[in-house]
Amino acid sequence: MEIAQRLGRATNRMIPVFFDTAYELLIHDPRVKRPHSALPYDPGDIAFELGTLSKILAPALRIGYMIGPNTSLMQVMVQRINDVGFSAPLMNQEIVSYFLDHDASEQIRTVNIGYREKAEKTRALISRYLDRHIDECMGGSAGFYYYLTMKKCVTHEGSPFFNYLARTTGIRSIDGERHNKNRRVVYIPGSYCVHPQGDLAEKGRRQLRISYGFEELERIEEGIRLMGNAIDFASTQLLRP
Numbered sequence: 750m751e752i753a754q755r756l757g758r759a760t761n762r763m764i765p766v767f768f769d770t771a772y773e774l775l776i777h778d779p780r781v782k783r784p785h786s787a788l789p790y791d792p793g794d795i796a797f798e799l800g801t802l803s804k805i806l807a808p809a810l811r812i813g814y815m816i817g818p819n820t821s822l823m824q825v826m827v828q829r830i831n832d833v834g835f836s837a838p839l840m841n842q843e844i845v846s847y848f849l850d851h852d853a854s855e856q857i858r859t860v861n862i863g864y865r866e867k868a869e870k871t872r873a874l875i876s877r878y879l880d881r882h883i884d885e886c887m888g889g890s891a892g893f894y895y896y897l898t899m900k901k902c903v904t905h906e907g908s909p910f911f912n913y914l915a916r917t918t919g920i921r922s923i924d925g926e927r928h929n930k931n932r933r934v935v936y937i938p939g940s941y942c943v944h945p946q947g948d949l950a951e952k953g954r955r956q957l958r959i960s961y962g963f964e965e966l967e968r969i970e971e972g973i974r975l976m977g978n979a980i981d982f983a984s985t986q987l988l989r990p
Contacts (some may be wrong), residue, residue, distance in 0.1 A: 777861035778890035794818035871961040878977040893962030909986040913979035
């Protein structure tokens with residue numbers, strides 16, 4: 750923010766800085782230091798915070814909000830959103846405004862208690878079924894993701910590991926029937942998150958992201974157990990002549 754203020758003075762322009770707080774609200778690990786809001790330290794009226802209720806109240810509501818000084822930029826944003834029809838119905842906006850003013854703190858506290866419990870139990874499940882196969886496990890402190898780096902198993906789309914969990918191996922006993930597939934597991938391959946020619950390309954081929962946010966723990970355990978089975982399947986494929 751200080752850099753933007755200096756640049757703004759040098760160019761005689763207002764240079765706004767936007768802070769995405771969507772996951773800051775979901776820091777549920779007590780060992781992690783929470784970031785301070787920039788708004789009280791903004792003498793130049795250039796700081797704005799972007800938030801959303803998708804993570805703390807209702808994912809399907811898809812309502813976001815912006816907090817900041819009542820400047821010309823704020824007025825332009827309000828007018829632009831209304832003009833193009835992207836804004837939520839006025840009733841929803843009023844409900845959300847009341848919620849943010851009166852009930853948000855208690856809702857965030859309750860949500861974070863739930864996420865903390867699921868994070869700890871999910872990490873225990875990862876240890877039970879996958880620890881001997883993984884090189885690194887990160888996440889579980891804020892939001893609802895874990896990031897795994899496998900020792901040897903590749904996870905990219907089309908790999909034996911991916912095909913096992915997607916039920917696209919071509920083996921009926923694994924995949925199930927054509928119109929009645931066996932249980933599948935959805936994850937984000939690490940190769941989607943790195944530059945294909947970058948320094949992390951090779952490591953990304955062995956990485957994945959899983960979410961513990963919305964499924965019940967019984968389903969999460971089933972999915973992680975299936976991941977262990979997928980690793981075993983992938984290792985047998987590597988041994989085939």
